[in-house]
Amino acid sequence: AAESATSSTSESTGDSKFKMINVTKENKIYKIMLNRPAKKNALNHQMYDEIIQALDEAGKDNSTLAVITGAGDYFCSGNDLENFTSGAGGDIPGMAKAAREILLRFVGAFISFPKPLIGLINGPAVGISVTTLGLYDLVYCTDKATFHTPFSNLGQSPEGCSSYTFPKLMGTAKASELLLFNKKITAKEALERNLVTEVFPDHSFQKETATRVEQYAQLPPQSLQISKRLNRRAEIDLLHRVNADECDVLVERWQSDECMNAIMNFFKRKTSKL
């Protein structure tokens, strides 16, 4: 996509440390593009790691704000379920523990990110790419975006601090539809439920949001950081506690029969379609 090309005027990192994401730095904007479009930008462990590194770098450099978006048609299809099946050599408890550590650090990087963080949701979002939206400062989406957190279908439970942020954003009665009962919502519904700041027609989404973000990046950076810190101050400790609680619960979930059966069925359905 045109957006992922490193512009000639940018101070692009140009290094090869990132394989799964594409990072550009220009006009005081640190832009992270999830770049695994053939997998609908599903998050494997290396991708989690690279996003954590990029957020760390973005928090310290001279950019005013950071942006996260996706390459291709999807924003992000969530946790790559192959994380559960590959590389662990059958050591389920070890796999669960490792997954816990990376999830804890990943969500923690969002909670602690010191500058404004803007999500440009270019298409469907699933799982942890939805649950972490409550930790962004601004979320713009195309009208083709959808939001889906099918946790109980997979025998799992909420993460990304959504067990705290979603009831706060939309009330328990609407949050449970998403977090317990697997409802997929539209962009308009996500706007009404305060997950999203504004919805744009797909044809003008890239252009309109780029204009906005460029304007915001010219605002006084200290004022923005300090204002963001104030907005988060009353609940930052709670957010870290919620993150730890959610990760602890997931470690148990991943080793439960409910979850293993659900994931096995997922791969069976996938295979049967081949």
Place this chain on the structure above:
Amino acid sequence: AAESATSSTSESTGDSKFKMINVTKENKIYKIMLNRPAKKNALNHQMYDEIIQALDEAGKDNSTLAVITGAGDYFCSGNDLENFTSGAGGDIPGMAKAAREILLRFVGAFISFPKPLIGLINGPAVGISVTTLGLYDLVYCTDKATFHTPFSNLGQSPEGCSSYTFPKLMGTAKASELLLFNKKITAKEALERNLVTEVFPDHSFQKETATRVEQYAQLPPQSLQISKRLNRRAEIDLLHRVNADECDVLVERWQSDECMNAIMNFFKRKTSKL
């Protein structure tokens, strides 16, 4: 109503321990129907007690979730004001203390209920049947439902944790309209204010919600319980404190001139209509 009939395939309790409510258990759904339609399902002390018992039973049995609905045209007309006039033999402080105990236990049973709790609001809801909605996990209502909490009209004050949940759901400026200034709202307004998950046309309400609930009841039960517990974890202690505070305040209110005059006027108006 057809919905209250115990189906032949159900594991109905069939016992006679409940007089004011009707309980059915089928398809992993524990369904509580308020069953005092001639009194618009107003809650007298026995009814409070039976609901507490039923919730306790539902939390422990093999059902996946619990449902509360009402028989007849009303969901529930709130606290039966005859609780204030009958049986106390003029011992107002004793009456107030007893009412506090049952209210504390009643709301506490909602706060602590361990499984998904779904409200099917089949008609108008008043008082505590509205204020406790913030403690449900899902609230479906017919478009004929209305929601009314006329506390200050009766010299009373909020309960059901609404002094905490309502400002959280809709902001203080809208919560005060309900909790301080006696505004009755429509189903659509309740949806906009996050009290309600979804509104259904009255003619299809029973059928559509039954279909949904049956689907939800087939989801992995451990995943649902654990997800609900996470959603509530950050505030469960606070909810119990708020409940106790609200009950303490009401004990004073019930013994105040403002309240006694308001209730006396209520019965005068009622009598003058006979």
Place this chain on the structure above:
Amino acid sequence: AAESATSSTSESTGDSKFKMINVTKENKIYKIMLNRPAKKNALNHQMYDEIIQALDEAGKDNSTLAVITGAGDYFCSGNDLENFTSGAGGDIPGMAKAAREILLRFVGAFISFPKPLIGLINGPAVGISVTTLGLYDLVYCTDKATFHTPFSNLGQSPEGCSSYTFPKLMGTAKASELLLFNKKITAKEALERNLVTEVFPDHSFQKETATRVEQYAQLPPQSLQISKRLNRRAEIDLLHRVNADECDVLVERWQSDECMNAIMNFFKRKTSKL
């Protein structure tokens, strides 16, 4: 305006202690009208002081509730930036410290106000007159009202407890648009974001809101105060902490280059228009 005239049946204070606001007391309503229409009701230090005094008086007298509105076309254009340039004799740290004290007391008076507080937003609202809206119990506005908090444009940061109340009212993604990115919103948007209880057509705003407020003022006053106290109980300590945090941050902001440059530019633009 007709609304600011002291009616002949009122127990008007009639005293001369207030110069910047107009206070009337009638029908159990304590009404504060910001009365500096030539300056769009911008708040200078004397005006802050008078509002604090008036709220103190309103909290103790026999009125049932208090109302705040503005004279003329504006509700309030926010902090008078001349507070930063006049009277300090170049002693910036001294000016910042004095401004902190008055802001802390001003917002504290809203947090602790014991009776229902109703905002009648008669026109555009800016800065602290917007951020304190989360501390009112009811906010009615005309459809000509707008709401604008241009903090980062001025190198400043949120106050009025908005860093806490705005994310609670509308979610972080929408709160940041206002608190970080200077978005001005309409009355309808303020309603959707729970800042406002109801919007009225401008031509009927004065009449319709007067009728409502008069009805509310006849409700049992103890019940209203006790209900308001309950609504605020769970977060009153937090609100005072947030207020202090916000004021501490602003003291630093006011002495920062970002802020001084922004304010200097503001006055340059203003002068160049003369």
